[in-house]
């Protein structure tokens with residue numbers, strides 16, 4: 001895989017899958033636009049990616065702030081001239097409460113970031129992809145969006161929305177040379193570890209372990225590569241064969 005000519009935007013790039021994805025794209029030669037609300041950690045990722053020899057722009061950006069997303073994407077396009085690949089990775093997921101105990105404000109908070117944030121960034125980036133007749137959108141969803149996690153109804157619903165958004169958008173932009181896919185990780189934790197290869201034993205997968213940030217990054221990079229040119233409108237689970245609890 002070679003991304004020498006490509007500009008890649010990753011949201012939520014300060015830790016975890018987003019950080020591993022940014023670093024893997026940097027190794028493969030891409031120029032990077034990285035967004036996160038955890039700006040100090042994002043500065044460290046900029047330094048790590050920069051040390052691999054690539055150009056990196058970082059932005060302190062809450063993806064649920066539509067106006068800020070518009071500003072940031074416009075500045076990135078002014079700087080690099082285009083965005084070829086969009087990885088919608090930023091999301092809230094740490095939660096555990098019964099549906100009856102979950103305030104509706106919490107539903108709104110999760111939908112504002114996980115769904116509307118994804119919509120704002122995608123809407124801001126798509127015109128540059130349409131103008132050049134080529135683009136790749138990869139949305140990070142979750143097995144929770146496929147099976148539904150107990151005591152995570154609001155989170156699961158946001159990821160179900162991201163998966164159906166992916167399938168719909170793929171059909172709308174296929175003729176413009178843009179593919180749109182989702183990846184749905186199983187368990188990949190904890191995100192704060194420096195080691196992108198970190199895994200733990202897990203009873204939630206038949207492979208008996210969690211997935212690593214690096215394994216998720218590899219799948220995302222593959223979907224952005226020329227090798228994945230005939231894959232669109234798909235949700236690809238990366239879960240070690242999930243036990244559907």
Ligand SMILES: NC(=O)c1ccc[n+]([C@@H]2O[C@H](COP(=O)([O-])OP(=O)(O)OC[C@H]3O[C@@H](n4cnc5c(N)ncnc54)[C@H](O)[C@@H]3O)[C@@H](O)[C@H]2O)c1
Nearest residue numbers: 012014016017036037062063089090091142185187188191
């Ligand atoms: N870790 C898992 O087990 C797991 C499993 C399935 C799916 N996922 C999905 O993978 C993605 C990454 O998760 P992770 O566990 O690697 O990292 P994480 O959830 O720890 O971090 C995500 C990053 O997004 C940033 N972020 C959160 N809200 C934001 C906002 N409003 N604007 C901008 N940035 C924001 C955070 O600061 C953080 O750096 C998420 O979409 C998550 O739902 C994770």
